[in-house]
Amino acid sequence: MNPASSPLERVNDALLHPTNHLVGLVYDLLAACQEHGLRFDWRDGRCRVRSLRGGPDGMIDVPLRKSVFRAILARLAVLCNERRPNSVSPYGGQGEVVVGGYPAKVFRVEFVNTPDEQRLELTHVSPEAIVPVPSQSTLPFPAPRRVFVNYTAAAAAILVVAVLALTNAALHAVEGEVDWALVGALVALAAVLVPVIASVSYLLFRLWQWLFRLWPGRMGTRE
Numbered sequence: 001m002n003p004a005s006s007p008l009e010r011v012n013d014a015l016l017h018p019t020n021h022l023v024g025l026v027y028d029l030l031a032a033c034q035e036h037g038l039r040f041d042w043r044d045g046r047c048r049v050r051s052l053r054g055g056p057d058g059m060i061d062v063p064l065r066k067s068v069f070r071a072i073l074a075r076l077a078v079l080c081n082e083r084r085p086n087s088v089s090p091y092g093g094q095g096e097v098v099v100g101g102y103p104a105k106v107f108r109v110e111f112v113n114t115p116d117e118q119r120l121e122l123t124h125v126s127p128e129a130i131v132p133v134p135s136q137s138t139l140p141f142p143a144p145r146r147v148f149v150n151y152t153a154a155a156a157a158i159l160v161v162a163v164l165a166l167t168n169a170a171l172h173a174v175e176g177e178v179d180w181a182l183v184g185a186l187v188a189l190a191a192v193l194v195p196v197i198a199s200v201s202y203l204l205f206r207l208w209q210w211l212f213r214l215w216p217g218r219m220g221t222r223e
Contacts (some may be wrong), residue, residue, distance in 0.1 A: 007032045008060045011049050015062045026075045030107050030122065031101055037123035042069045066118070073113035073120060080109055096125065099152070159190040159197075 005013070014028035032038065037052035047069055051058035080088045080095030087095040092112040099105045111120040 007035050007038065008049060008051060008058070011038065012060050012062055015047065015064055022071055022075055026072055026079070027099065029072070030097065030105075033107065034105065034124045037121060040069070040120040040122075042066060042118040052121070069118055072114055073111050076109050076111060076120070077113070089092060136168040159194055163187060163190050 014025055014032060016130040018025040035081060039050045039052060041048045045063060047062045047064040049060050074090060076097060077088050078089050079097040083098050087093065091114050094110040095122045097107045097109055108123040108125050196220050
């Protein structure tokens, strides 16, 4: 695109002559709204694009297939959820998209993507208006590595207690003499079971995380 052209001209060029398929098209649209926000409304095979600043020349009307516009909205939903997990649904919401670089550029995205209505607003956000992204400790799930360590420690503690209890029983099994063979077998069993239990627990956690992302409204959230 010609960097000297207006934002609406760049949008028109991006929609009529997209580069790098969907991914490139989305980034071209984001780049076009750096100066001021843009609103997109799709209806009857055409996409009406308006500058949020208004003005007599602040609108264009571009032919665009409905499937293409809905794909653009779906891609933006994915980018919003990469910035902030579960911030928007595939059918609409408000979120933020970060475009890499130094400094990074942040865009506010508000959209509706239902079979009956498709619209979009893109706004370049100043650094002062950016809402901080929650840390790992405030997300619905803790970091996977930390969860793995926690489950490993818990499994190890449980097995150590079990080994001590069984060892105590072995001390009194044969006239107060220690059955060292039994103790050795229990220690070996603990060494084998700790990583097994930790791995199974971690896989169950990942399954729960997948189910939460699949049905966020039904699985609830963690305080």
